[in-house]
Amino acid sequence: MQKRNNYTELEDFLSDESFQSWVLHKIDNDGWEEWTLESRHRAKLVEDARLILLAMQIPGNQLSGSDIHRALQNTWLKIREKENQRAVKTVKVRFLRKRVLTGVAATLFICFLSSWFYSSYLKSDNKVTYNELIEDDNEGLVEQTNNTDKAQSITLSDGSSVLLQPDSKLSYPKIFTGNERKVYLSGEGFFEISKNPQKPFFVYANEIVTKVVGTSFRVKAYSDQSNVEILVRTGKVKVKSNDLVSKSDKEEIILLPNQALRFYRNNLKFDKITNITQDVVLTQSVGNIEQLSFEFNDIPVSQIFETIEQAYLVNIDYPKNKLSDCHLTTSLSDQPLTEKLKIVCKSIGNNTSFEMNGSQIIITSDGCN
Structure with a gap:
């Protein structure tokens, strides 16, 4: 689909079968919506092509004679411009002319829908895309994209951890520098941030910014929602x-534990939710990592590892024979993944350490203290 980056004419879009499927049948297998929102420059061209294609589907008897007259005048102006610019596209222009004359002229449809399209669909003055956020950052960023069907765990250079959900991506510096920590999210992620009051942590997602020092929270910000x-x-x-x-x-x-916020992108309004149990959408979307308890009182270390595996969707390999009788009492509730592992290994003692390789965690130990 890289060829669409070179589209400069309405006919380019109108003759693209993938574009037709998106506009007419709501099938967006090639990501037309996100591609359109990436650039304000291409938005107007896509808008005109989309509305003309939709107008061709409207029965003629739904418009008055004066409507059709105005539509024809405006449409003919566009056709003449295209004919003067590119004579080689005469066949396509004639095709477009014929469809406009025999069906319904597109202009009235464009007049009525253009304001709706920009205000409700593109919102170019208000909506902020993931690519725009990244372009605004001068630092070199690492991008992690989750194209799988399950969440992926990411560990940042400061020890913070992010559980990135499917169809999501996160951009972040390889090493945080300066007096701020900034990351950029498209999609959904659960964040557990290492405490550092002198270096606050910022999550940029669509039109909002979330600022924290050390805490755990979930952000859901898909571009098409x-x-x-x-x-x-x-x-x-x-x-x-x-x-x-x-x-x-x-x-x-300001949000406290078990509070939530819903930001409406079309009107830029905030809705603070102080009792999340009464919000059906929020309660249905809560994941394992938000439900599991990380308070352990004389619990077998095997059960602690199992809880971590369920929360972060990782695999932990540890010497079961050496740790079979090991029980721990500890609190891991407000710690990122790496900090949880450090605390557990320190509590076990006897040269216990861990190594992370993606979703695989290897624990080495000589046994409990």
Whole structure:
């Protein structure tokens, strides 16, 4: 689909079968929506092509004679421009002309829908794309994309961990520098942030920014969804709209444990939810990592490892014979994955350590103290 990056004419889009499937049948296997939102420059061209294609499907008797007259005048102007620019595309222009004359002229449809298209669909003045956020950052970023059907665990250079859900991606510096830690999310991720009051952590997702020092929370911000959701598990977060968003009052919302926020992208409004149990959407989307308890009182280490495996969808390989009688009492509730492992290994003692390789964790130990 890289050829579409070179599209400069309406006919280019109208003759593209994938584009037709997206517009007419809502089939977006090639990511037309996200591709369109990546650039304001191409949005107008895509809009015109889309609305003309839709107009061709409207029965003629739904418009009055004056409507058709105005439509023909405007459409003929566009056709003449295209004929003057590229004579080689005469056949395609004639095809377009014939469809407009025998069916319904597109212009009235464009007049009525253009304002709706921009305000409800593209919102170019308000909506912020993942690519725009990345372009605004001068640092070299590492991008992790989850194209699998299960969550992936990512460990950042400061020890913070992110459980990245399917169809999501995260961009972050290989090493955090300066007095801030910034990451960029498209999709959904559960964050557990290492405490560092002198270096706050920021998650940029669509039109909002989440600021934390050390806490755990979930951000759900897909590009094709109409709102953004944030749910806090531990600690405190501050949420506000991105500076790239126009017409926003930049109000800052503070969220405490078991509180959530829903940000409506179309009207830039915040909805703070103090009792998440009464919100069906939020309760249905809570994952294992948010439900499991990490408070252990004289619990076998095997059960602790099993809980970590269920929460982070990782595999832990450890010497079962040497740790079979090992029980621990510890609290891991407000710790990223790497900190949890460090605490467990230190509690076991006897030269116990761990090594991470993607979703595989290897524990080496001489046994319990």
